[in-house]
Amino acid sequence: MAIAVAATRQVLADSYKTLSGASTVWVSLHTGDPGSTGTAxxxxxxxxxxxxxxxSGSGGSLSMAELTFNAPSGSFSYAGLWSAATDGTFYDKCALAPSITLGSAGTIKVTPSFSVS
Known part of the structure; x- marks a missing residue:
């Protein structure tokens, strides 16, 4: 069942935004499904x-400015959210659609967003 009230969707989105206790998180790239612990x-x-x-957006949406990663050659299929620059708590994952393949080291740009329906 979708949540019908936009203000309620935004309260839920804002709760997600502060999983780490602040609105700042660390975003990672993954070469495969990170599961529930942030592997790959x-x-x-x-x-x-x-x-x-x-x-915060409105009606249950969040966004970030575009992020730029320095990445080695390879295929990248997921992004993840963490509490810290290294180690830390793994919060969530999102498939990159389409996945991104680099033939040599380069940069990958990702613009994270989140929406409650």
Whole structure:
């Protein structure tokens, strides 16, 4: 069942926004489904998680500014949300559609969003 009241959807979205206690989270890239613990995170080259800040929309939506990752060659199919730049608590995942393949090291741009329906 979808949530009919836009204000209620936004309250739920804003709760998601502060899973880490603040609106800032660390976003990761993954070479496969990270499951519920954040496995298959990208590694190598100058790859590192990128910090992003959720901003509230309306009616149950959140967004972030575009994030740029330095990534090694390979295929990347998921993004993840974490509490810290390294280690930390894994919060959630999202499939990249379509997945992204780099033939050599380069950059990947991702614009995270979240919506409650």
């Amino acid at each position: 995170e990208a590694s190598g080259g100058s790859y590192a998680r990128v910090q992003g800040t959720w901003t």
